[in-house]
């Protein structure tokens with residue numbers, strides 16, 4: 001943490017003054033952030049003798065809920081075909097980072113789970129990217145504000161690119177709180193606290209964001 005400079009106040013930065021300049025500034029910053037994170041992920045993947053798609057798969061499966069930790073869910077999230085993704089899954093399974101279990105109701109469906117070495121890689125990658133450190137350094141209000149903004153940018157990008165909107169279950173329009181805990185109004189199944197914190201491929205933004 002010691003090499004993390006305190007965040008600069010946004011108001012002290014030069015502010016572009018026309019809609020075109022604002023859009024350009026926004027585009028440039030977003031691209032730089034994406035570039036930097038991608039570069040660091042490539043570096044980490046090379047150090048660990050993996051392909052970046054393996055890392056992306058592990059990152060997703062570490063956070064996916066039980067409706068999403070399947071080959072189809074992973075392919076949707078990565079924007080790749082099931083064929084391409086199944087090769088990566090096979091590699092991750094052979095190298096001991098993943099295991100599969102059949103679904104209790106539909107035996108044709110398989111769930112993908114991280115093994116201990118798989119979770120360990122994800123924890124080390126998150127530590128390497130240091131986004132948690134940055135959030136702690138910025139403080140709660142700024143991080144909450146940045147998170148709201150990023151959520152809006154991401155869901156707009158996903159909509160414009162016709163990609164499925166993966167989101168954290170708790171914020172979904174189908175998520176309900178009952179006296180017994182969480183409940184999914186779409187699947188009509190209970191959700192424990194852990195599942196309510198995970199990413200879901202069936203996520204739909206709350207109605208007030210329509």
Ligand code: SF4
Nearest residue numbers: 169172175184200202
């Ligand atoms: S409440 Fe929404 S996000 Fe949660 S499991 Fe149901 S559909 Fe998925």
